[in-house]
Amino acid sequence: MEDSTPKKKPTKLPPNLSKFEDSPVFNFINSLSPIKPVKSIHITQTFNSISFPSLPVFTSPPQHHFSPLKSPKRPNFSNPSRSPPPPVSKNEGGAVIIMDQLLEIFVPEIPTASTPVIPPPETVDSDAGEVVIFHCPISTEAMEEEDEALFQNDGALATIEENKPLSNLHSGNMRRRCLDFEMAGNPVSATVEARTGDASIPASSSSSSSSFRRTLPSIGLHLNALAATLKHSDSDNICSDTQPSFPSSSAPIFASNSTSDQLLLASSTPESENPPQESANLTGEEISHTNPKNNWQSMENAGVGACKRCNCKKSRCLKLYCECFAAGVYCIEPCSCQDCFNKPIHEAMVLETRRQIESRNPLAFAPKVIMNCDLISELRDDSNKTPASARHKRGCNCKKSGCLKKYCECYQGGVGCSINCRCEGCKNAFGRKDESALLGTEIEQEEEGREHCQKTIDVHSDEDRQNPSNAAPSTPLGPNRSLIPFPFQLKRRLPSFLNDESSSRLSVRFKLEKHGITQTEPKFEKTPCEDVTPETLCNGCPSITGVKSVSPNSKRITLPLPQADFRPLPSTRIGRKLILQSIPSFPSLTNQTSGINGPSEL
DNA sequence: GAGTTTGAAACT
C-alpha cells in the first residue's frame, strides 16, 4: 500500500518538472510516463506481498517480481525433468519455482522490481494464483526459516530448489519441512550422495519409518537425490539450518560427531531424518532408476509423515507426544494442533520445555534410530547392541502389534528390532528381535576377530568365488550400500543377491562358519529381506526406507569413496572387510571430529 | 470423519 503512494508521487512530479521542461523531449517523456504507473502497480503488489509475508497469499505478488530474476531458471522448469504435462506443468511448475526462488532471493530480488518488464504479465498472473495455492499451507514462519537456510546456502540451494520443483513441486509446502528434516537428520548425506552418487553413508535409512515416513527422511533424500542427480550436492548445507530454533536439542549430541557421523545418524523423525539416509543409501543410479513419480509419491506421503504434522490437542505441542516437537521442528499450518505453543513466537517456551525434557532424558530429542556407524562405536561400548545397520535407540515395547505396524517405533523407523526391544511376538519385517540378537553376537565375534579380517577376506573371496551369488551381494556396495538399505523397490528390481542384507548376512554366516559357528546359518539363509519384503517392504518402501539396512555391512561403511570402485569387486564381504580396514582413512578425509574414528578404535 | 487401538511419554 505504502509503496503505491510513493510511486504515484513520481507521476505527480513530472508536472512540476514540466514547468521547467517544456521541451519536446520532456513532453515525450511525459507521454511515456503514464506507462510507468502501471509498472509501479506491479511493484507495489510485490512489495506488499513481501512486506506482509504473513498473509496467506503472501507469496503471490512477490513471485512476479522475482520471476524476472528467475526467468533464467524457468527454462529449467520447463525441462523434461518434470513429468507433468507441459501445459499444466508450466503454470504450476513456474509458479512453484518462482515461490522457491522468491524465498531464496526474496529480499535481494525486490530491487529487481524495477525489472517488471521481464516477467510476462500472463505468466505472472497465472503463477501468482497457483503459487498462492501451493504455498499457503506453509506458514510464514516456515518460510522464513527456509529462507534463512536458503540464504545461507545460496547457490546450492538455488540450484537444488530448481531441481526440486521438478520433482517435488507437488509437495509445495511440504518441501520445506522435508528439507528441515534432512538437515536435522543428515545435512551432509544428501550432498554426499549427490556428489558421490553413492549414498553410501547415510544412515538415513533409519529414517523412514514405514513406507512413507521413512521416505520422509527419504523425502529430503529424494529431494537431495534429485538435486544431486540434477547437479548440486550442496543441499547438504541447507539441511543443517533447518531447525535453528532447537539448537540445543539432540543435534548437539549427535552433531558432536563428525559430519559423517551425522550422516550416519538417522534422525529420530522417521520421516525426515531417515529418509535422507535412505536417499543417501540410494545410489544416484537407483534414484534415477526409480521413477520420479514414485519418489514423488513417496515424498508426498513422506510429507505427510516426514514433514510432520501433528494433531495435538492437549499437549500444546510441547511434549514428545507431539511429533513436531519431538522432531525438533515448529508446528506449521498443516498441523491441526490446538493451543499450539510450538511456534517461533513461543520460542522461549519451546526451548525451555526442551531443556526440561532433555534434563530428564538427554537423548529425548536425539534420533530414535541410529545408524550403523553410531552402532559401531556403540557396539564397542555396548556389546549387547545389534549389529544391524540401524536400530532404534531405545527399542520398542510392542505387545500387540507384532512390530508390524507403525505403532512400533522400530518398524516406523524402518529398522529391525534389537535386543533393546522389549516387544512381544516380534515380527518386524525389517528384522526381528531374535535375529538381531544373533547378528549382534556375530558382530561381536567379528569385532573380536577383526585381526582375522584379512584371513576372512581371503576366505570370503574364496567362498564368493565358489558361490557367485553370494559374492555379488558382497560387492563394495555392500559395505557402502549396506548402510543404505536399498529401497524395497530396488530389491524388487534388483536381483535378490544385490540386497544388502542378504549379502551382509551371508558374509556374517561365512564369518561364523569360519569361526566354527554354523548354527546361525539357517537364519541367514532366510534373509529376512526376502521373506519379509513382500508386503511391508513393498508398501513401506516404495521410495526407500531402507529398512533392511540391517545388514552388518552397513556398520562399516559409510564413506562413499570406494563404492564405485568396489562394486566391481566380486565379493561383498571382501568389500566389507576392506572397508573396515579402510575406515580409518575415512575419518581423516571427512572429518577430524568424527567420533566414529573407526580406525583408531579398530 | 468418528471411533478404536496401540504404545510412547509422562506421571506417580
Next chain:
DNA sequence: CAGTTTCAAACTC
C-alpha cells in the same frame, strides 16, 4: 524402577 495415566498417532470402520 514399576505401575498407571495421558496422549496422539495409527488404524479400522
